[in-house]
Amino acid sequence: MDDELRTRIETEAEKHALFNALKHDSDADVGAIMGSLMGENPDFREHGGEVPGIAGKVVAQVNQLDAEGRRARLEELDAELVEELDAEDEEDDQVLPDLPNAEEYDEIRMRCAPNPNGPWHIGHGRMPAVIGTYKDLYDGEMLVRFDDTDPETKRPDMDAYDAILEDIDYLGFEPDEVIKASDRLEIYYDHARDLIEKGGAYTCSCSGEEFSNLKNDAKACPHRDKDAETTLAEFEDMIEGEYSSGEMVLRVKTDIEHKNPALRDWVAFRIIDTPHPRPEAADYRCWPMLDFQSGVDDHLTGMTHIIRGIDLQDSAKRQQFVYDYFDWEYPETIHWGHVQVDEYDVKMSTSTIKELIEKGELDGWDDPRAPTLQSVRRRGIRGEAIREAMVGLGTSTSNVDLAMSTIYANNRELVDDDAPRFFFVRDSAEQSSAGDRTSSGNGVEYPLIGDYPEAAEPPVHPDHEDRGTRHIPAGEAVRIEADDIPDHGERVWLKGLGCFEHTRDALQYTGDDISAVRDEGVDVIHWVPAEGTVPVRMRTMDGDVEGVAEPDFAETDVDDIVQFERVGFARVDSVARDSEEDAETVTYFAHE
Known part of the structure; x- marks a missing residue:
């Protein structure tokens, strides 16, 4: 990276x-600014591994300033951002623009119209997040209409209907009507x-190629001028199944x-021979195209405002x-651009995800x-965190990038205050050569020597003393992560126990003088006892991570959100109890 870019x-x-x-x-947060920083500066992305470190140092400097100093510095760097802050204060933090001509309607009604060909990917969450927020702002109504009139190319998934409604509920909204x-x-x-x-409208039996040639030459189809009686009769034959797919269509x-x-x-209508998967619709063969069906429904259901992709301008x-x-x-x-989400290797496409699941390359939609x-x-990210991030994108006609770091920052604010802390030592089998001791598969085991405390009593939550402490017995040996092993003769601070020097065969206790950390820069690391730990499998975007957690972790329940210190937040997915031999507790990693 050159100096100019830095x-x-x-x-x-x-x-x-x-x-x-x-x-x-409040103080600035690196995670909270990464989304907008990378989104507004796409050329930074190829240096994504270095940017957080650079930004972190800048954030630390900003956090040393008081509010007056921060405002003065921002005025110096970008006066327009100060004006934007002042404008936001005046607008009572409303992120979305006003709906056009909203005052002309007695009640605002908007629709979310999913195609139920599979559960929703993250990008799908933008529509209900924004429409639901408008519903709240205007005290209006939100309709969910399943646009499932293509039983062939976008064949409905019978499980998707309920799954989509569950996703809307997860985002914090309840539709007023579902059709x-x-x-x-x-x-x-x-x-x-x-x-x-x-x-x-008229019925047309031209082949697709024939009509395309006529259309492109601006020439009328030979069926265009047939009388209404003939067209009606042929349309009734379409409904009765007298034609096969491709033989006859109805054109506007x-x-x-x-x-x-x-x-x-x-x-407007075509014949589809493939039966619809819903029993109630399986006998139909004459199906409307989306533009006809959606247009009619928007009027009949009283929609006042429609939000759709910029690529669907021709539909209107x-x-x-x-x-x-x-x-x-x-x-x-309102037409808006597409949203792209970073961080995933899998394409954000329902058909792609479905294909990977069918191939066994993904375990499922979750x-x-x-x-x-x-x-x-399932990872423990709250719907509110996604909703806020989506609403924050606004309704611009430009394509927008959503950094998952923005969602993580939102979620961190929501869960941090409640999440109990635990030590979790990850499997270091592949790194066992980093120290003198061989890996047990759950960290590297070291004996402790010296007059060290019998146990650590770290707080359940560092900001809430009233929640008490955890009891972590030191025993005769501890496990630490391979990356935390100090060089021979160097020291580390085992959190809650004190300072230890790495000898050839063990960790020698040297005392509890915190100045070793504050003044001499000794690293503070987490650990677990060699015995009595809880086997844990943590599922992540990069694969499963195995390890062991401190004994008190055994008391957690399914759906608890915890913070593994120095690792990150995770949701407890399943719990292993004493009666389950060799069982492990499964967690899903959320974010740092």
Whole structure:
């Protein structure tokens, strides 16, 4: 990394740290600024391993300033950020922009319209997070409509309906109404009949290639001018299953010379021979295309505002033709860019994740390596942390990057105060050559010598003395992580016990004078006794980590959120009790 880039990183980190500290009226936090720092400076990402260290030093300097000094320094670096802070204070911390023309409606109604072809990945969480927040801001209503009218290419997953509703609940919202488009086929048929009678649709038996050539040449299909009676009869035959897939479609009449060929006489209904997986819809073969189904439903369910991807701008234009035929008023529409989430090796795609699960490369939708809401929920990340991060992205038309570090920072604030602390020594089998002792598979074991304390009594939580202490007996030997082994003759501070010098065969107690840490820089490390520990498997995004935790960890329960000191936060997924021989407690790593 050259000096110019390092200086840029330091300057940008300082601005973000100052802004973060002033906004929250507290010390800045490295994790809290990493998302915005990397998101606004994409060229920093290739140096992702070095940036946190550089930013950490800057944050430490910022935290030495008082509020007045921080504000003065930020004014010097970027006066516009100070103005932004002042504006946020005036807006009562409302992150989302006002809905357009909201004052013209008696009640705001918005919809979340998932395709239930699988459980949600993290990016899917943006829609309910934002719509649910608007619902709260305007005291409005949120509809969940399952757009499940494609039983073939985006075939519904029967488990996904409930899984998606569970994800919405996890994010902190309850829909006011839930409907399934596959229950509403007769409604769509009735509106198609009305459209035909208005002269707004016709049946077409051209092949896809034939119609594409005509459309691209701005030439009318030879079926375009057939009378309504013929079209109605052929449409009824489509409904009755008289045609096979590809033989007949129903098209909406638009402008055959429209400057955008994608809007010319688009398909409203087609035949799909594959039965729908829902028994209630399995007998249907004539299915509406999403633009027709969604357009009709948005009107009938009283949607006032729609949020959709910028890539779906043509959908609004197609649907406008239908709205014009029926003399309906189109809802207010907001288009936003896509959200990309960092940190995962697996592509954030429902079909990709499903394929990896089927191949056995992922254990399921809640595998910690899967970029899904089920996965982060199992890891102990609260829905509120994701909701706040998603809402913070706003509704920009530009594609946006969401750093998982932002979600982690949000979650840390939510769980830190309640999470009890424990020591957990990770398996160091691959690192056993780092010390004199061979690895037991659960850290490196060292005898203790000298007049050391019989046990450590560290606090359950360092900020809450009233919660008491943990009892960790030292015994005759301890296990520590291979990376923590000091060189011969060097010292370490075993947290809660005191200072020990590494001899050839053991750790020799040298006393409890804390100045060894404060003034001489002796490292403080965690440890566990050699006996009486709790076997733990910690599942992470990089694979499973085995190790042992201190004895008191045996008292934890499923769903407890804990902090393994110097390791990170984790959720207890299953608990091994004394009656379970060779069993291990399983945890899911959340974040540092």
